[in-house]
Each structure stands twice: as structure tokens, then as C-alpha cells.
Amino acid sequence: QVKSREVEALMNKHLPKRTTAILHDLGRTGDQLDLTVYAVGGFVRDLLLDIQNMDIDVTVDGDGILFAETFAAQFGCRVKSHQKFGTAVIVFPDGFKIDVASTRLEYYVSPGALPTVERSSLKMDLYRRDFTVNTLAIALNGESFGRLIDYFGAYRDLQSRVIRVLHNLSFVEDPTRVFRAIRFEQRLNFKIAKHTEDLIKNAVKMEFLEKLGGRRLLSELVQILREKEPLKGIGRMASLGLLRFIHPSIELTPAMQGALDETRYVVSWFDLLYLERPYERWSVYFLTLCEGLSEEQFLGTCTRLAVAEHYKERLVEMRKEGERLIAALERKVAGSEKVENSEIYFTLRGLPVEVLLYHMAKSRSAEVKRCISLYFTKLDGMHPQIRGEDLKELGVAPGPLYRELLDLVLSARLNGKAASREDEIRLVREVLGGV
């Protein structure tokens, strides 16, 4: 059994000083109110595994909202609370957040539905969790600070690196746990326990997953695709027969595996190049998984998975538009003439990163891949040095001609034919002189 001292030592070693101080403050507020307070779930799991996790979840034996409000008043934080669920979020002035729950028992009225909530004990609260490794709690109150509470053999499972459900009906209660099991297994490099895997197979066979609402399925799928190594999760989904919940025709054939490998290669290349550039990485994999679907099938899948309306339209439209533009680029490349940088630029401009990466992975043409790569590394982000004001000074009346002239100058720049501002002005003069 792990001692409080050892847990505290782990905290001191792995957590920022401020986090440990906050945990002590939470315990002190609990002491004042005579409420028992615990850190629970993923935070504790990751602390014991030495994985950074800044999402502190706290459970209070009693009124969690009162606790959160008292804490917030003492430490200058804000609180957002949900009376109905007995939960609150403490928000620090710098945006740091702590989730607070009251011990509670959640009933699943029907499989796949949202739970209804009632008060209960910590043990019951932890019992309704997905896997043993997520059931650990650490006491935060003064005297008992650091005491590890392990009702369900979680510590043993952490050590033997096993994902295990708490009871046989777990996947019937909530089929999203099937995807969560895969996500944790792949992320933590654990193994789904044999009996748990059998329960998953059974849930798939008994068609419990069919009851899953599209939104919840999508959310779990997106989380798997957002992991560092999504291919491992996809492979596991395939071996458990889960890809068909995206669309019945999706299979991990050797061709699909090849497409996914290429996608991973391209995504890693891009991430290495642009560490901080935000984009929806998951949708590049999603597009690849769906590459064999017709437009109607793809639209149907996005609708069933409840992809947000604006994003769905964007994906469907861009997928189609990307297809058309890349085909045009392929034709150009196939013709023996040199493809000018400006042609690459004006063909690809406007396509989102996700769609470009998808096509970069998908295209069989090394030359097309090179064009897209060149677009990212060099062409995208190039601008003419002259601006509208310069055109005005040159006597051009404001109007649509501005756009045309600036694009013309940009083309020259992209093709290496205008290196300086002077070159650009000369070019505009030439064009205007010829009008």
C-alpha cells in the first residue's frame, strides 16, 4: 500500500509548487467547512504514472458548490456552478480551473442516455467510473493529506498496466466506454484486461453500440484521433470491429493502412515544421478514414455523427473542392511543362490546412506532394511589398483592378520575377502603360 508520505513525495517531485499549494488550500477549506475533500480520477492516475496532468478534479463528501464558493471567496477566484448536478468549476484569475463534484451516484436510465444524479458516498461515486485506473482518490484534508484511497484495486492495475472495468454491465451502461478503453490503452501503453476485452466483444456483438448517440460517438472518436499516436487506436478499433460505427464500408484494408501511414507521415512532417500552428489534426485522419466514401455517404456519416453544422459543410465542401483542385494540379503536373509557383499558389490558396494535408497524403503523385509542401514552406504567406496606397500613388482609381494588379505582382514575386519593391512598381507601370 502506498503511504501518504510517498504520495506527498510524488507531488513534490512531479507537480509545480503552485499546484501542490492549491491542493493544500483545498484541504484547508474542507477543514473549515468540516467537509472531506479528495483529488480524484485522471489527475491521481497520472500523478502515480508520472505523467503531467493539470486537470484537477476534486470530489467533496457533501455540498461541493458551497465548498467551491467558499474556496473562491478566500482565494479571489470565480465559480461557475450547476445546481442540478452538484458540480462547480473554480476559475483562478489566470484562467486555471478546478472541477468540483459532490459525491453522487449516477443512474443510467437507458444505455447511451445521460445519467440522472443523486447523492451518495465516495465509494459509490468512484464505482460508477469507467475503469479501475480512474478510481483512485487522494485525501486533501489537513491530517490525512496525501492518503491514497483505493477501493477497487486500481493501484495494482496501474502497476500491471491493465485497463479493467469495474463490473460486467459497464459497457451496457455506457457504450462510449468501449472507445475510452481503447484510448487509455493506447495512450498509457496499457493492455485491456482479457475479461474486459471479452465484454467489449460482447457489447459489439449484442449491438449495444448502435444505441450510442452520434454526438457521443464523435466525441470519443475525435479524442482517439487527437491522441499522439492515433494509428494505434484506429488499429485497435479495427480489430474489435468498431470502424463500422463510422461507416459500414470502412475497413482497415492494406490500402487503408497505407493511406493512414502516409497521413501520419504528412501530419508529423507538418507538426515538426509548424509546432504552434493550430488546426484540427483529427479531421485529417477522419478524412483519410472516409476517403472511400461517396459524397452522399460522407455527408450522411457527418450528419449521423452530429459533426457541427458549420464544420460539416466546410468538410464536405472542402473535400469536394480539394478533390477538384488537386485533380487540376495533377493534370498540370502530368503535362510536361513546368508548373509555376503562382499556379500552385492560386490553386491551393483558400484550402484549409486539414484538406491540404489530407490531399498531400492521398496524392500518388510525388510532384503534387512536392507542390503542396512548397506551398506550405514557401508560397503561403508571401505578399507583394506594394499595397493599395502605392497603386493610388501610381494613379490607379480604387476598384477591382487593385486586386488584379496585386495578384499579378504577387505572381511575379512567387515566380521569382520581382525581388524588390522597385521591381513590383516597374511591373505595375508596364502593365498600366500597356492598357
Ligand code: ATP
Ligand atoms: P483525459 O486526460 O483524457 O482528460 P481523464 O481521465 O481526465 O482523461 P475525462 O474524460 O476527462 O478523463 O474524465 C474524467 C473522469 O471521469 C475519468 O477519470 C473517468 O473516471 C470519468 N469518466 C469520464 N467519462 C466516463 C464514462 N463514460 N463512464 C464512466 N466514467 C467516466
